[in-house]
Amino acid sequence: MLTGVVLKAFNSFYYIKQEQGVTVCKLRGRFKQERYSLAVGDRVEYDLLDDETGIIEKILPRQSVLKRPLVANVDQVILTFAAASPNLHPLLLDRFLVLAEYSKLKNILICINKIELADLVLLEKTLQPYYEIGYKIIKVSAKENIGMLELKNHLKDKISVFAGPSGVGKSTLLNAIEPGLNLATGVISTKIKRGKHTTRVAELLPLAQGGFVVDTPGFSSTEFDYIQKTDLEDYFVEFRPYMDTCKYNTCIHDVEPACSVKQAVLDKKISQVRYDAYLNILHEIQSKKKGF
Ligand SMILES: Nc1nc2c(ncn2[C@@H]2O[C@H](COP(=O)(O)OP(=O)(O)O)[C@@H](O)[C@H]2O)c(=O)[nH]1
Ligand SMILES: [Mg+2]
Ligand SMILES: [Zn+2]
Structure with a gap:
């Protein structure tokens, strides 16, 4: 056999x-x-x-299974964003982080591409909350060949799923790491019209150095349909030390009094930006559920 x-x-x-x-x-x-x-x-x-x-x-x-896209034995997810063009929106990063945490992906690597376009001081300021809560971040430029060796080293002998918004350079990065892949890049290829419900099937791309990558269009936002409002707190890792000490054990850290999470925000132990993202996603989940 x-x-x-x-x-x-x-x-x-x-x-x-x-x-x-x-x-x-x-x-x-x-x-x-x-x-x-x-x-x-x-x-x-x-x-x-x-x-x-x-x-x-x-x-x-199987060690694990990611549902969308369907991939077994994923070792890590590389959440890819651009420092500019398209601009880095923390809320979008937070949404991807929630989906990655929800999918129980243990190794999450944030990869910021196109750093040659960025105001680096501003970029560091935007990323600060994510460093503080322990996410690993690498900054790269496929165009200027910055940080590419470090990214490549992270991929060795693992199954890595690249996720992130369209246009941030996922396919370009993968082509730079493994020129034989010949993945389509750029506006034209991503704008090819496909039906709204066309599911793209995942494919594992082998790397010469060992390991596999999956180039995905990212998690679908419909994933939020599966997240319960009472579970959302679990996917904000920095809430964990506080969320069980709220006065009400049903607290979802929104309008409730005596909420330890909100107190931690006031005490600047939890970033305001991240808390606002939590509320944003929470309210989205609540408004969807009402539609049923
Ligand atoms: N300035 C700059 N542009 C890049 C970089 N990496 C990729 N791009 C461009 O960004 C656009 C989108 O890239 P693509 O790989 O198709 O993004 P994807 O949708 O995430 O796969 C293309 O026009 C690339 O040439 C980079 O490091 N710097
Ligand atoms: Mg692509
Ligand atoms: Zn609370």
């Missing part, structure tokens, strides 16, 4: 990366009865047939 990693699925074929290259495989019939949804990133065992294709016999246990 051979082992490999699922790179992509196409019709009912699976492209399995193994040491020598890629083997096209089919699933053993019984998996279909189990409705087992094989995902990219899954490690599988397969038998090689005479025609060099394979039959997947076994799916090895």
Whole structure:
């Protein structure tokens, strides 16, 4: 039995990366009865047939599974933003952080691209709250080749999902790291009209140095539909030391009196910007739920 990693699925074929290259495989019939949804990133065992294709016999246990895009065994998410063009909006960064925390992705790396366009003093000021709560941030420029080696080192031997708004340079960064990828970049490619509900299927892209990357359009904002207003606090990591000491145990840190989280904001232990982002997302969740 051979082992490999699922790179992509196409019709009912699976492209399995193994040491020598890629083997096209089919699933053993019984998996279909189990409705087992094989995902990219899954490690599988397969038998090689005479025609060099394979039959997947076994799916090895998953470490984790990201739902949207569907990727198994993700080691880290690289939340990618641009320092400018498009401008860095903290609220958008906060939304991505919430979705990453909600997805239980343990390793979150914030990557700020296009730093050659930035006022670095202003950029540091914007990023300060995120450093303070412990997020790892790297600053790069695909264009000026700044910080690219550091980014590349972070990707070695891991499955990394690149997420972030369109136009920040995700595909450009990946092409710079692995020129063979030839990912489409720029306005024209991202503006290709596709139906609103077209789901893009994730694909694992192997790196020559070891490791895989997934170039995604990012989490969809419809993900917020699955987040309960009472759970949102869990996804603001810096709320954790305070949120259980509010007077009311149902406190969602909005209008309630004697709220430890709001007190921490007043005491400047929690950043006002982050708290405002919390309220913004909370109110969005509340207004959606009312529609039901
Ligand atoms: N100034 C500048 N532009 C960049 C940089 N990286 C990417 N771009 C440009 O940003 C635009 C969007 O890049 P793309 O990779 O398609 O972004 P994606 O939508 O996140 O995949 C393209 O026109 C790139 O040439 C950078 O470091 N600096
Ligand atoms: Mg892209
Ligand atoms: Zn509270």
